[in-house]
Amino acid sequence: METKNIVVEKSLTFGVEVVKFSELLEGTKKYVVAKQILRCGTSIGANIFEAQHAESRSDFVHK
Numbered sequence: 001m002e003t004k005n006i007v008v009e010k011s012l013t014f015g016v017e018v019v020k021f022s023e024l025l026e027g028t029k030k031y032v033v034a035k036q037i038l039r040c041g042t043s044i045g046a047n048i049f050e051a052q053h054a055e056s057r058s059d060f061v062h063k
Helices: 006-027 031-052 059-060
Strands: none
Touching: 006 031
16 A cells, blocks of 8 residues: 655645646746746656655765
């Protein structure tokens, strides 16, 4: 049985909201800001994934 990971769930929810907000900004022609927010907001999930799959403690700290 797989346990729920609240950090993963919250980062996924946050990422979805960031994508929606970025689309809203693009609709108002704020392309540069939308792109920056999209990259920053969605990188959180990637960082969490890398940290969870670290090979050692020092690798975890590095990521």
